[in-house]
Amino acid sequence: xxxxxxxxILIIALFGTILQTWGGSWDxxxxxxxxxxxxFTPPHGVLYSGVGIGLISAIIAAFIxxxxxxxxxxxxxLGLKLVILGSLFQITAGPGDYYWHEMxxxxxxxxxxxxxxxxxxxxxxxxxxxxxxxxxxxxxxxxKPALILAFGVLWFITIxxxxxxxxxxxxxxxxxxxxxxxxxxxxxxxxxxFFSVLIFWTSAKSLRMFGGATxxxxxxxxxNVTSNIIPTEFLxxxxxxxxxPMIFAIVADAxxxxxxxxxxxxxxxxxxxVGSVFLIFSMPLIGMAYIQFYIFSGVSGYNLLPEFxxxxxxxxxxMSIPGAMMGWISVRIAKKKISIPVESGI
Numbered sequence: 001x002x003x004x005x006x007x008x009i010l011i012i013a014l015f016g017t018i019l020q021t022w023g024g025s026w027d028x029x030x031x032x033x034x035x036x037x038x039x040f041t042p043p044h045g046v047l048y049s050g051v052g053i054g055l056i057s058a059i060i061a062a063f064i065x066x067x068x069x070x071x072x073x074x075x076x077x078l079g080l081k082l083v084i085l086g087s088l089f090q091i092t093a094g095p096g097d098y099y100w101h102e103m104x105x106x107x108x109x110x111x112x113x114x115x116x117x118x119x120x121x122x123x124x125x126x127x128x129x130x131x132x133x134x135x136x137x138x139x140x141x142x143x144k145p146a147l148i149l150a151f152g153v154l155w156f157i158t159i160x161x162x163x164x165x166x167x168x169x170x171x172x173x174x175x176x177x178x179x180x181x182x183x184x185x186x187x188x189x190x191x192x193x194f195f196s197v198l199i200f201w202t203s204a205k206s207l208r209m210f211g212g213a214t215x216x217x218x219x220x221x222x223x224n225v226t227s228n229i230i231p232t233e234f235l236x237x238x239x240x241x242x243x244x245p246m247i248f249a250i251v252a253d254a255x256x257x258x259x260x261x262x263x264x265x266x267x268x269x270x271x272x273x274v275g276s277v278f279l280i281f282s283m284p285l286i287g288m289a290y291i292q293f294y295i296f297s298g299v300s301g302y303n304l305l306p307e308f309x310x311x312x313x314x315x316x317x318x319m320s321i322p323g324a325m326m327g328w329i330s331v332r333i334a335k336k337k338i339s340i341p342v343e344s345g346i
Contacts, residue, residue, distance in 0.1 A: 019050025058087035079131020089120025152219025193275035275327020
């Protein structure tokens with residue numbers, strides 16, 4: 001089986017995951033803006049169009065793996081298997097979400113069908129990343145640009161997965177699944193910088209070029225800004241803040257690629273830099289995990305996000321400490337547990 005054909009399958013799946021993650025994030029924003037709570041909405045249309053595209057890639061991948069036993073032994077076959085598995089989760093969640101809305105009406109961010117869907121998207125995105133990364137040695141020019149997009153999408157969907165357990169917007173008509181405020185704050189301050197740095201470091205080591213991880217960061221921020229900030233004019237005040245994580249990403253990328261030479265603990269320092277600004281990477285929605293301490297009855301945390309921006313500098317200063325610590329730890333663990341050979345990809 002031509003490796004070019006495998007790349008095409010993975011790129012189709014990648015396009016699907018982009019629509020899924022962007023549409024899902026837009027859906028969160030539309031819910032908070034009070035748009036009609038039905039299954040048939042524009043954000044759902046984008047999201048489930050992505051699910052459909054991902055399903056097409058999964059069907060083709062399944063057909064190829066069934067027909068070609070030798071292909072199953074290739075390292076990149078794991079990526080195809082995860083694309084298939086993720087799609088199975090998604091096609092289960094789609095009809096389930098429709099009937100959930102029909103039976104229970106308004107739901108929150110965290111629901112059984114939403115969790116199933118986002119888990120499927122996460123699995124499929126991991127599959128795309130693994131598949132493309134393991135095709136790097138074939139030296140196809142399209143692989144690294146596609147991998148940059150894939151890492152950015154993986155970062156975005158990982159943060160979205162963590163949001164399920166940290167944002168106080170999971171109260172529906174019948175269920176209240178909002179997390180404990182203190183538990184949510186701790187989960188956000190530990191998992192977000194850890195996984196953000198893990199993806200950043202892995203992308204830098206996989207792409208093996210200065211600027212690669214910086215572009216991954218730009219993809220992630222673009223997905224976040226266009227789905228969560230641009231649709232809501234009163235949140236545009238957050239836009240200038242994103243210059244700071246981009247600067248930190250460039251410096252960290254330069255350290256990892258040895259453009260900036262630090263003899264000892266260089267990569268760990270780079271991880272600490274990226275981790276320290278996790279709060280801005282995940283703005284504005286992450287603000288609700290902290291503003292909820294000040295919410296009074298009947299007021300949505302989303303509506304209070306403009307006020308949160310006024311104290312963002314202080315909160316960033318405080319949260320940058322655990323963020324930097326988790327970033328440092330993330331790199332130390334990644335260097336021990338993730339093997340990225342120079343000649344053979346991940």
